[in-house]
Amino acid sequence: NYYSSSSSSNQNSPPSPPKLAIIGHLHKLGLYPHRTLYSLAKRYGPLMLLHFGKLPVLVVSSAEGAREIMKTHDRVFASRPQSKLYDILLYGCKDMSTAPYGEYWRQIRSVSVLHLLSVKRVQSLGNLRWEETAILMEKIRHSSSLSLPVNLSELFSKFTNDIICRVSLGRKYSEEKELKELMREFTELLGTFVIGDFVPWLDWLTRMSGVYGRAYRVASQYDNFLEQVLDEHINRRKEIDSNDDDFVDVLLSLQGMIDRTAMKALLLDMFSGGTDTTSTVVEWAMTELLRHPTVMKKLQQETRNVVGDTKYITEENLAHMNYLKAVIKETMRLHPPIPLLIPRESMQDMKLEGYNIACGTRVIVNAWAIARDPAYWDQPEEFIPERFLNSSIDVKGNDFELIPFGAGRRGCPGIVFAMAVNELVLANLLHQFDWRLPSNEGNNYLDMSETVGITMHRKTPLVAIATPRK
Numbered sequence: 001n002y003y004s005s006s007s008s009s010n011q012n013s014p015p016s017p018p019k020l021a022i023i024g025h026l027h028k029l030g031l032y033p034h035r036t037l038y039s040l041a042k043r044y045g046p047l048m049l050l051h052f053g054k055l056p057v058l059v060v061s062s063a064e065g066a067r068e069i070m071k072t073h074d075r076v077f078a079s080r081p082q083s084k085l086y087d088i089l090l091y092g093c094k095d096m097s098t099a100p101y102g103e104y105w106r107q108i109r110s111v112s113v114l115h116l117l118s119v120k121r122v123q124s125l126g127n128l129r130w131e132e133t134a135i136l137m138e139k140i141r142h143s144s145s146l147s148l149p150v151n152l153s154e155l156f157s158k159f160t161n162d163i164i165c166r167v168s169l170g171r172k173y174s175e176e177k178e179l180k181e182l183m184r185e186f187t188e189l190l191g192t193f194v195i196g197d198f199v200p201w202l203d204w205l206t207r208m209s210g211v212y213g214r215a216y217r218v219a220s221q222y223d224n225f226l227e228q229v230l231d232e233h234i235n236r237r238k239e240i241d242s243n244d245d246d247f248v249d250v251l252l253s254l255q256g257m258i259d260r261t262a263m264k265a266l267l268l269d270m271f272s273g274g275t276d277t278t279s280t281v282v283e284w285a286m287t288e289l290l291r292h293p294t295v296m297k298k299l300q301q302e303t304r305n306v307v308g309d310t311k312y313i314t315e316e317n318l319a320h321m322n323y324l325k326a327v328i329k330e331t332m333r334l335h336p337p338i339p340l341l342i343p344r345e346s347m348q349d350m351k352l353e354g355y356n357i358a359c360g361t362r363v364i365v366n367a368w369a370i371a372r373d374p375a376y377w378d379q380p381e382e383f384i385p386e387r388f389l390n391s392s393i394d395v396k397g398n399d400f401e402l403i404p405f406g407a408g409r410r411g412c413p414g415i416v417f418a419m420a421v422n423e424l425v426l427a428n429l430l431h432q433f434d435w436r437l438p439s440n441e442g443n444n445y446l447d448m449s450e451t452v453g454i455t456m457h458r459k460t461p462l463v464a465i466a467t468p469r470k
């Protein structure tokens with residue numbers, strides 16, 4: 001018998017499904033871990049203990065549980081699990097998102113929050129967002145004038161990548177094919193599952209597969225690129241005294257507070273944390289709007305009410321668009337870009353709701369499951385933005401039934417940045433164009449399959465036809 005039985009009584013651990021001898025519960029994860037873990041949680045409860053290899057993993061699937069982890073005991077659960085692949089790709093986990101809890105993390109986080117991602121800093125990037133949004137709208141107008149369908153997934157991905165590149169590095173790199181390929185490979189590697197992290201003696205399987213070799217190559221190529229960017233900026237800074245500093249300029253001005261490796265690692269965070277996440281929100285929002293024409297009409301009505309016949313929506317206009325905000329929240333409820341958030345790790349033995357949780361336990365919060373739990377949401381599977389109109393629930397990490405950005409001291413520091421982009425682009429897409437699917441089969445035929453890497457996006461690209469609004 002390869003299975004050992006449920007260990008709910010084991011030293012008073014949380015309930016646990018039967019597991020296999022060596023790999024524990026790893027075989028249970030399947031292609032869509034957020035879905036399989038949700039099904040398991042329905043059976044074993046909102047605090048469930050799994051084992052990945054020998055490693056204990058606490059899976060949290062209720063808002064109350066999430067509050068315990070990310071608020072009540074936030075400090076205990078404020079570390080991140082280490083992985084050999086992250087070590088290779090992220091300068092020995094010198095970036096913010098994978099750095100273990102401690103003085104180094106605290107320092108780079110406070111520097112970034114203050115200088116790179118603050119409300120003031122994000123506001124100062126308004127012109128840049130505006131220019132890139134205008135370019136995106138122009139591309140759509142062009143396709144529309146030729147009666148061509150628009151590949152929205154591709155456009156959104158390029159749009160957010162261009163914004164992040166301009167903001168962080170000072171210019172776009174999307175025409176540089178090699179770099180684009182490098183970024184794609186980097187993201188793919190970050191999302192790769194490595195068995196050796198859980199069952200060390202099976203690490204040879206990963207080595208054999210060539211993943212580590214690829215990671216070393218990608219890390220070295222990326223390092224060359226970032227070194228070049230840093231040098232270019234240092235030389236340029238000597239020549240001109242520019243007012244529109246990009247992130248690299250800001251980081252260089254902080255020399256002494258952070259070193260060169262930290263700078264490069266933080267730049268990698270911007271790409272891995274900021275690009276795909278932001279574009280998938282717009283991608284899923286447009287998907288849901290195409291499936292719900294009445295919601296789309298209502299949103300278009302709102303933009304009309306606010307700006308009338310004026311062609312563009314500006315950032316000042318957004319403050320008056322409550323329905324737009326509700327549409328974005330509802331999109332993030334049903335399609336959180338990182339459905340299982342980024343895992344945490346506990347730093348001491350403790351008791352949680354009567355259960356013993358050992359130091360070093362990995363914690364997965366299933367934000368996807370919580371956001372569709374009928375205990376908190378009416379008609380949870382339906383896309384109904386109206387539910388947010390007379391509600392104070394927000395995505396900022398205070399309402400634990402909706403935590404697409406996580407919460408607490410390790411919660412996402414890019415939230416203001418991401419929301420500013422999402423709101424502006426979605427408002428303009430709807431204000432400037434009418435949208436329909438290319439086929440005449442009706443909106444219910446729109447493929448809703450997901451893929452999961454680091455982020456959860458559409459499996460097939462979203463293609464739609466735009467007509468400029470009169």
Ligand code: HEM
Nearest residue numbers: 096097273274277278341342405406407410411412414418
């Ligand atoms: C819609 C867009 C985004 C979503 C859904 C998102 C989601 C998340 C989530 C779930 C976490 C983990 C939170 C936790 O452990 O509690 C996180 C962390 C992080 N995010 Fe975001 N993010 C987004 C955009 C951005 C942007 C635009 C940036 C930067 C430009 C960014 C940078 C980071 C960083 C650096 C961390 C690690 C923080 C730490 O460990 O201290 N994110 N994000």
